[in-house]
Amino acid sequence: MSKRLFVKGNEAVAMAAIEAGCRYYFGYPITPQSDIPEYLSRELPRLGGEFIQAESEIASINMLLGASATGVRAMTSSSSPGISLKQEGISYMAGSELPGVIVNISRSGPGLGGIDASQADYFQAVKGGGHGGYHIIVLAPSSVQEMYDLTLLAFDLADIYRMPAMILADSVVGQMKEALVPHGRPDTLLPAKDWVVRGKGDGEQRVVKSLYLGDGELEAHNWKLHAKYRELKEKEERWEEFETEDAELVIAAFGSTARIAKTAIMMAREAGLKVGLLRPITLFPFPERAFAALTQRCKRILDVELNTGQMIEDVRLSIARDADVFFYGRPPGAGSLPTPEELLEQIRKYC
Amino acid sequence: MRHDVFISGFGGQGVLLAGNLLSYAAVIEGKNVSFFPAYGVEKRGGAAMCTVVIADGEVGSPVIGSPSVSIVLNQASLDKYGSRVRPGGVCIINTSLVDTAGFDREDIEIIRLPMNDIAMQLGDARMVNMVAVGAYVAKTGAVSPASLTEALKDALPERNHRFIPANVKAIEAGAEQVNNQKA
Known part of the structure; x- marks a missing residue:
């Protein structure tokens, strides 16, 4: 059995991301989630991964989009105002059917609001915060152990359903410390990533995109996305x-x-x-x-x-x-x- | 078994370290524990506080409105939080820095200890938090003294492990004061 550690919720998220095989993180600092990039900036380079403090939240979500399009596991994190900035990228990821994990250790708003705990980003998270009528998977941990467990789950669900998954928490869960028993990834069967971007040089070209201009193409695409949301409702409700x-x-x-x-x-x-x-x-x-x-x-x-x-x-x-x-x-x-x-x-x- | 304690003082008094130390000791004992620091824009000299909940079963809320025990290290904390201690609860007050003249709650037990003076006699006023932890544990038995000693290794960075013996003495001094008052 693993040792019982005593860590912050935010650290548990970062530890679980590494355990999940995430080796790419892109983010921009904001209270109260900066323990996540701090931890990953220290650990990812040692593991041969990449930590990038991007020039902005918008850049980091687009880096996540790009990394996910190549098939690797990647993550970004921020807090409410930063998550607002990422919405365009999240919509593009949803439209492009890209996995990827987004962590929102939310703070109070609207606008710059304050740094205190808040659950006011519920609508934004679950109703599709950007344009175009999509959903993402949203998981709400309530303990440090669950910050770890649900981050592992987020990566798996994102890969299985090919859509972004969000961890929605706040500074109470992010900043408090509790006992944590780290464990390995669950033995979940994951679909092959036979859709990752590829140039013409290695056989068939594969494009990842959210632009569908052909007659009827976009409607069909939306029905396909909708079917996934229905499947999620049938199979993945947790409480x-x-x-x-x-x-x-x-x-x-x-x-x-x-x-x-x-x-x-x-x-x-x-x-x-x-x-x-x-x-x-x-x-x-x-x-x-x-x-x-x-x-x-x-x-x-x-x-x-x-x-x-x-x-x-x-x-x-x-x-x-x-x-x-x-x-x-x-x-x-x-x-x-x-x-x-x-x-x-x-x-x-x-x- | 369930213990909740609210620790408050100003930044630099070791409020967060005291809470961390108790929590690590509880982890060592296989108990469930939550440590919730007040999270704000405070810094050294500003207000510092944390809540620790130790339980055999589920911890439940990491925040408590009326703590069963409150450790008060400075005047501002007593003025602001003294009234919140749960009836029947305990308030452990650092009388080196706190005037308790106006604090007249008859529904709780008040333990008055000159913690800065005790720490200074042991050689360093910065150990005021350890005196407080010693007093708290002697009063409540929330964790064992042996676990606290063990937990110092986890709670202190490696470079400060040389101070562990001094800290153990400060914990013991705080405990002794409470035990003497009991006797």
Whole structure:
């Protein structure tokens, strides 16, 4: 068994990227994710990889696009304002069916906002932040171990579905330290990359592009992308349930907020309140079926987010009219992090 | 078993090292632990704080509104966070730098220790954080003294390992003060 390490969430992401075989990183510094490039700038050159601090976020996402087009595993990371700058490149990657991992250790906005933890990038992440009606895979870790595990998963899912995958976290999960047991890549069967760019010199020329001008070409391409999103929904929804069996109220929360909610739930249980947690791990595909199944027996959902209400829309869509959905959230910023005690007060309102 | 502690002071007092040390000791003991530093634009001389949660089961929230134990290393921390200690909890205060005259909470246990003076007697005021950790562990038993000693190797960079014996003495001095007050 590996030794239990004690590391920051951001470091766990970087360690997992290396374990996943990622040898190319392109990024531009921004708080609170700079531990990721710091770690990789130290480790990648030793492994024969490349670390490039690009001139901008836009340059780094396009470097990721280029690297992925050659078939290698590559990554970029940033925080909210930087992720906004990358959206054009992410749309091009989605259109070009390119894998690649993008990490968003999000901070509060809009605009430059502040450096504090935030979940206000949910819409941008799961609804296709750039133009053209695409989706990317979005994974939301809530512990240091999960930062590691889900980064490994992100690389695999990106390769399997040929689309970008994002790790969406915040400074709570990124900056906190917890025990981590590193482990090898899962033994996942990956499709051959028979699509990587190739010139005419080595046989058939292969082009990676997102431009489709022929009659009907683009429609067919979009239906193909859409089919992948449907397949993701069928096969890759992931979530965690905590104390939901007999729950009369279930909190829906992801990432850092789910962690805070867990302690609130433990406190509520001690007080005899029947409360549970449903934590989406994949934000796209959103675990619709979990919510649909849960609300067959539990009729009250309290959605908690570190924003003014975004995931709640997907919760509502998932359960139709099967349950009442309440909301508690705060716009992010300094001093805005809710505490377990605060969430317990909210739980009491609906129990 | 579940322990949460909020440690605060100003940058340079070793608040984050104290939290890291406790966390490493918990990792050594096979426990679950989260260390959450206040993350802001602070630097030396500014405010520094961290929350450590140690549990046999799930840690849950890495942030706590009303900690069961609060370690207060400077006046600003007491003024700002003293009222947050959970009723029935413990507040360990560095009276070398903190005036507790206006702090009259009868619903918690207050442990007053002149931590800077104790550290200075041992040769270096910078060990104030180790005195605090020693007092905390003696009070709560969150981790064992042996694990703390072991954890110093993980928490301190290699070049500072020569200071481990001095730090162990400071931890022991903090623990002794608490044990004497108990007796």
